[in-house]
Amino acid sequence: MADSPYLPTEAFARWRKMKSTAVTAVLVVCALAVIAPLFLVIYFLVVHGSSSIDWNFFTQLPKPTGETGGGMANAIVGTVTLLAMASIVGVPLGVLGGIYLAEYGSDRANDWLRFAADVLNGVPSIVWGMVVYLMLVVPFKTFSAYAGGVALGFMMVPLVMRTTEEVLILVPQSYREAALALGVARWKMIMVIVVRTALKGIATGVIVALARIAGETAPLLFTALGNNFWNHNLKEPIAALPLQIFAYAISPYDDWHRQAWAGALVLMALILALNIIVRVLSRDRIHKN
Amino acid sequence: MSKTPSSTSPLPEPGSRFPDFAFKWVAAGAAFMIVVLIVMVGWQLYAGSRMALSQFGFGFLWSSEWDPVQDKYGALPFIFGTLVSSLLALLIAVPLGVATAIFLTELAPLKLRQPIVMAIEMLAAVPSVIFGLWGIFVLIPWLRDHLFVWLRHYFGYLPLFQGPIYGVSMLAAGIVVAIMILPIITSISREILRSVPNLQREAAYALGATRWEVLKIAVLSYARRGLFGAAVLGLGRALGETMAVTMVIGNRPQISASLFAPGYTLASVIANEFTEATSDLYLNSLFELGLVLMGVAILVNAAAQLMLKSMTGSGPIKVN
Numbered sequence: 001m002a003d004s005p006y007l008p009t010e011a012f013a014r015w016r017k018m019k020s021t022a023v024t025a026v027l028v029v030c031a032l033a034v035i036a037p038l039f040l041v042i043y044f045l046v047v048h049g050s051s052s053i054d055w056n057f058f059t060q061l062p063k064p065t066g067e068t069g070g071g072m073a074n075a076i077v078g079t080v081t082l083l084a085m086a087s088i089v090g091v092p093l094g095v096l097g098g099i100y101l102a103e104y105g106s107d108r109a110n111d112w113l114r115f116a117a118d119v120l121n122g123v124p125s126i127v128w129g130m131v132v133y134l135m136l137v138v139p140f141k142t143f144s145a146y147a148g149g150v151a152l153g154f155m156m157v158p159l160v161m162r163t164t165e166e167v168l169i170l171v172p173q174s175y176r177e178a179a180l181a182l183g184v185a186r187w188k189m190i191m192v193i194v195v196r197t198a199l200k201g202i203a204t205g206v207i208v209a210l211a212r213i214a215g216e217t218a219p220l221l222f223t224a225l226g227n228n229f230w231n232h233n234l235k236e237p238i239a240a241l242p243l244q245i246f247a248y249a250i251s252p253y254d255d256w257h258r259q260a261w262a263g264a265l266v267l268m269a270l271i272l273a274l275n276i277i278v279r280v281l282s283r284d285r286i287h288k289n
Numbered sequence: 290m291s292k293t294p295s296s297t298s299p300l301p302e303p304g305s306r307f308p309d310f311a312f313k314w315v316a317a318g319a320a321f322m323i324v325v326l327i328v329m330v331g332w333q334l335y336a337g338s339r340m341a342l343s344q345f346g347f348g349f350l351w352s353s354e355w356d357p358v359q360d361k362y363g364a365l366p367f368i369f370g371t372l373v374s375s376l377l378a379l380l381i382a383v384p385l386g387v388a389t390a391i392f393l394t395e396l397a398p399l400k401l402r403q404p405i406v407m408a409i410e411m412l413a414a415v416p417s418v419i420f421g422l423w424g425i426f427v428l429i430p431w432l433r434d435h436l437f438v439w440l441r442h443y444f445g446y447l448p449l450f451q452g453p454i455y456g457v458s459m460l461a462a463g464i465v466v467a468i469m470i471l472p473i474i475t476s477i478s479r480e481i482l483r484s485v486p487n488l489q490r491e492a493a494y495a496l497g498a499t500r501w502e503v504l505k506i507a508v509l510s511y512a513r514r515g516l517f518g519a520a521v522l523g524l525g526r527a528l529g530e531t532m533a534v535t536m537v538i539g540n541r542p543q544i545s546a547s548l549f550a551p552g553y554t555l556a557s558v559i560a561n562e563f564t565e566a567t568s569d570l571y572l573n574s575l576f577e578l579g580l581v582l583m584g585v586a587i588l589v590n591a592a593a594q595l596m597l598k599s600m601t602g603s604g605p606i607k608v609n
Contacts, residue, residue, distance in 0.1 A: 020502070024396060044423055044427050093319045100313075100317050105320065124528065124556055126559050127330060127579055130563070131334065186312075214416070261422070267418075
């Protein structure tokens with residue numbers, strides 16, 4: 001009825017305009033609704049977190065149940081350790097894989113590999129935990145920092161591989177031709193000219209991947225396990241910020257809830273810092289091109 | 290590259306070809322690790338669940354008994370919980386995400402676009418466990434005291450909104466997951482809408498269409514398939530969501546018509562019970578849940594990739 005072409009033209013035109021305005025308003029409201037959660041999360045993180053952060057938080061171990069105070073020093077160090085170990089696994093595999101895709105692979109094989117990387121990217125993170133549990137925890141009969149690092153590292157591989165490929169493709173073909181024309185071996189040309197040129201882009205990709213896995217909890221549950229003390233041996237369980245936040249959030253103690261907020265604020269700050277580094281790095285790249 | 294006497298040539302002796310060869314194969318090995326990893330994930334899950342597979346067969350999928358004391362296991366409540374919470378999340382996130390993408394590509398002032406896109410990217414960077422923490426202490430109390438009460442008051446005649454309100458519930462999980470998949474749905478939808486040729490829009494405007502009519506006849510109809518792909522990709526993400534869901538869904542293996550009732554998902558039962566599994570069969574059953582989860586997630590993801598690929602034609606869309 002509303003769309004009937006037999007309505008008086010003017011009224012009909014007004015109706016159509018009204019409808020258009022209404023839709024516009026709905027779209028604006030939707031956009032606001034989408035970004036609102038970000039501000040709500042950050043607001044509560046800052047409100048609850050900042051009041052709980054003190055010097056002890058960064059320097060002390062968690063206190064046993066029932067005692068107030070203590071901190072998450074071991075979890076902060078643990079997260080950094082796990083990220084470093086994940087990089088050792090994920091960066092070489094991802095970068096070399098990206099080099100293969102950009103420099104060697106045939107179109108057809110590449111399509112399949114890219115597809116496989118995207119599918120692998122969609123494997124739920126908890127599944128990585130189970131797989132690495134069978135690979136490294138069962139055979140060695142202990143939860144360990146190694147297992148946690150490997151689980152996170154595997155998650156990095158497809159991410160790093162795809163971004164490496166993307167930035168290597170951007171390196172002008174003439175660079176490669178010039179190097180080869182000078183008689184440089186292909187592998188040297190790739191490492192010294194191509195990778196070197198794209199180094200910043202590759203680093204950006206690695207940091208993006210690190211930011212993605214820094215907050216991962218599920219793959220660590222049955223690999224790194226968590227630890228209330230300092231980890232002195234990577235063959236033993238290690239604490240991590242996300243694990244500690246999870247354990248404290250579902251605990252019944254107010255003081256632990258307070259610390260969970262503080263931990264969440266620190267974790268979020270770490271991830272934001274990584275994202276800011278990415279922004280700075282990629283802004284330079286855009287300027288240069 | 291014939292052998293030239295070094296005395297007459299300015300070039301160094303051509304070196305051995307071995308480093309070149311080795312480098313190529315090392316790189317190829319790294320690239321094919323992707324395939325190895327996929328096979329390994331599948332194999333390990335299968336190996337870990339062999340005992341449960343042979344014990345329960347396909348009955349595992351539709352048995353709703355989950356009783357570690359009697360060593361009887363069935364996946365149905367978890368499959369139900371995963372599907373319902375993910376579909377709820379899609380129901381909320383797809384309209385919002387697509388609408389935001391439309392807002393960003395079609396009508397937001399240019400100055401506003403970049404900040405909004407950045408805010409959405411930041412939302413994507415918030416870890417699952419932080420959404421869970423926020424869900425427990427901020428969202429759930431609010432839902433319990435306001436939204437759920439309101440829903441029961443006005444829509445209580447529907448079985449969906451009946452029963453006691455605990456706060457932790459299927460609906461809370463759906464809402465949290467919706468927030469978490471909004472960024473990916475929005476950004477993929479935005480890519481899709483940006484690939485709609487401007488000629489489409491201009492033609493519609495030239496015929497005197499209003500903004501809404503342009504959207505309807507020129508933009509959305511053109512982008513429909515891609516937007517569907519974005520939704521499927523969001524579903525893939527929602528299915529595997531673990532930590533935030535575990536923290537807000539209530540973790541009770543039951544099948545209830547009410548969205549206010551607690552539920553349990555595949556991912557969260559694994560997260561909660563894996564380290565406490567006392568018998569081999571128990572652990573095997575959890576692995577089988579993982580196998581089901583991964584199977585579904587990979588299928589959904591692969592389908593989404595194919596859909597998006599055929600939509601954009603040139604090159605795959607970046608999904609991370």
